[in-house]
Amino acid sequence: MEMTGGQVAELSGAEIVSRCLAEEQVEFLFGYPGGAVLPIYDELFKQDKVKHILVRHEQAGVHAADAYARATGKVGVALVTSGPGVTNAISGIATAHLDSVPMVVLTGQVPTKAIGEDAFQEVDTVGITRPCVKHNILVKRAQDIAPAIKKAFHIAATGRPGPVVVDIPKDITLETTNYFYPKSVALRSYNLVTRGHSGQIRKAVELLLSAKRPMIYSGGGIIMGNASELLTQFVHALGYPCTNTLMGLGAFPATDPLFLGMLGMHGTYEANMAMQDCDVLLAIGARFDDRVIGNPEHFMSVNRKIIHVDVDPSSISKRVKVDIPIVGDVSEVLKSMLEHVAELSKGSGKSDVDAWWKQISVWREKDCSKFGVSDTVIKPQSVVKTFYELTKNEDVFVTSDVGQHQMWAAQYYKFDRPRRWINSGGLGTMGVGLPYAMGCQFAYPDALVACITGEASIQMCIQELSTAKQYNLPIKVITLNNRYLGMVRQWQEFFHGNRHSESYMDALPDFVKLAESYGHVGMRIENPSDVEGALKEAIALKDRLVFMDFITDQAENVYPMIPGGKGLSEMILDGSSD
């Protein structure tokens, strides 16, 4: 590793940690103290550059750092103590890993001499986190702390982003050493390809222009690569249909006429049909997840040409064999593609796709997102829809947990901008919603931040209501309370003979009182006619956290749905009648 630049001074390891974070311009450090990190906490106390946020559970701290990264594009940073601090942080680290979120997690470790002796609060942090990080480093000497932190930020933020753990034994935070913060870092074993092969790019554009039934399928990579504007330009230049994955929502404006909605297991009829029936598919910053293409054999049983752009070569031809692989950064590749489109469409031009759009409008007419209305019971979809209507002209951050409510949020809130929809797609971690909202609210204190959650998920990090009180975070919690582990119940109905094995949420707390006991505003909404009023009232309470407990239809299911093992065109559509 080569490091260059920086001023030399003699400092303690702990002070070095705090200086490094300041050098990286870390705004917020989400953490929880303990024995192994006390020297670092002591240094944090003495400085005012990095603001430490005291969460109530390490998992939530890591989730909050993760959301801060997703919402801002910067690296999220968390600090936890050794042993139980680390084990609590694992869910947060794995969540960020599966969604490729840039994050640095600093973990305390027992003193170097005690490592391996089953010391108090010792876990093998590097070992336990290895499968769920982009990289991890156990620092063994005080003089290695600064280079390790520099390296961690570099690796976390570049290429395909991801979490990096830096494990720091207590004794080296107390030792003093020469400190200088490297300005840059070069690793011989970490070389990134960003440009994309120009010959392949040209071939790809030629193929796209010759398509009769083209489709553009984009995902989280567009958001991570800050390429939403370029993608939008590109799609407009071609006039082709575009779909987004769950992680890509907001990468292309949801209200654009060329947008077909989300695809996949709970995607729209038109997006899934077009994905299946297209003759040329451009996959860009998306990874052919099993929740997206369903059964890969069914998907590949149709003849179509696939172009795949991804910065991570291992995402390409992993689940689906592609015809034109392009390894590169989405922005670089899109820029170059746009130039080719401008040049190539001058000549013979592109082929006529009117018939394709006609077919798509037939699919659209199915109106797969319609849902039943009721005057007696609140339809969960209607809560999201109403919330969207009330806030669509504002810059809103919507976080979610995991379950049916997550899918309804994705389906009925129309995201026109990137980094506004924050949820756990890859790991599907219940409990992220509230800490995610915290991370967003810290990053954007004046923005409207809403957490659309379920009565089960919210209880997995409910303790963070206390953190939200301490820092006055005016989050709007929208609980779609169906008294069920709804998504589990839905699968039991479809695949397990409707036997509701342990999917019922009994003995729920009174969420209004619970919220109030933390010092927040609580609301319980039971009538469909009160939905809009309650939402308006909550939004108007600009400086308070409002916990809205919407008592919703218990029987509602998420549609469309591709049952496990089925193909994209084998959706179950009908659910609107119940």
Place this chain on the structure above:
Amino acid sequence: MRHILSLLLENESGALSRVAGLFSARGYNIESLTVAPTEDPSLSRMTIVTIGSDEVLEQITKQLNKLVDVVKVIDLTEGSHIERELMLVKVRAVAKDREEMKRISDIFRGRILDVTDKTYTIELTGTGSKLDAFFDALDREAILETVRTGASGIGRGDRILKV
């Protein structure tokens, strides 16, 4: 198909477990794995023998390259190469078998490194299949103990793996 992958990796603690962990986490086969530092003490060289389809090998190579500690990966079996493995075998060598053991060892170009009145300890190098063939030539009853290093490999001619 059987492939021999050659890797250069940072000679850092933990690098080996990253590679081994990758294979177990993703369900790839490891037939053998050997690793030792190179003449440049900051680098280790690893040889992995694995079995998989072309698609699986493509993923293995990509995933290995993704590991931050891995500097270079090549698939030796894509070109002409030399493969060698070292084996030490302790065999029973008594009465009339004693002569026979020596003879088989000579045929396989083995070297007898240690002798007692009841045993021979034989050193043998060659490809994996040659070492297998040696086993087949022996009476199983006569084998007391074996240890194999796993294959090491290097490209032929100008094919060089270096940073």
